[in-house]
Amino acid sequence: MPKFVIEREFAGAGKWPKQELQAISQKACGVLQHMGPEIQWLQSFVTDDKIYCVYIARDEAAVRAHAQLGGFPADSIARVRAMIDPTTAEGDTVLEETDNP
Numbered sequence: 001m002p003k004f005v006i007e008r009e010f011a012g013a014g015k016w017p018k019q020e021l022q023a024i025s026q027k028a029c030g031v032l033q034h035m036g037p038e039i040q041w042l043q044s045f046v047t048d049d050k051i052y053c054v055y056i057a058r059d060e061a062a063v064r065a066h067a068q069l070g071g072f073p074a075d076s077i078a079r080v081r082a083m084i085d086p087t088t089a090e091g092d093t094v095l096e097e098t099d100n101p
Contacts, residue, residue: 003042003083004063006053007076014048021046024072031070038062054080 010016032041039057057063060077067074 001038001040001056001058003080004055004057004060005078005080006055006063006067006074007078008051008053008067008073009049009075010051010073011049013046013051016046027070028066028072031066034069035062035066039066 028041032039039055039062042054042056044051044053055063055066057066060079063077064074066072
């Protein structure tokens with residue numbers, strides 16, 4: 001399945017207490033359980049006013065459905081086309097491509 005990066009605007013997210021981050025995580029997991037295996041949450045990065053989430057999903061519509069069901073913003077959804085890291089600079093490794101049709 002393809003990988004997506006979702007940008008969610010949450011004012012003050014970087015200052016949320018652990019309990020609030022836990023509550024939103026639990027809500028996301030509950031929606032995922034309801035939706036089944038068509039979508040998986042890999043990880044999220046919390047910044048001052050945004051949360052960037054990485055998901056694997058069958059398509060963008062599944063990501064949007066998750067956001068709608070959970071009451072989460074999905075201000076931007078981008079499909080990952082390739083992943084690179086410092087070893088890519090060495091030229092000895094192949095770029096890791098996600099499911100590109």
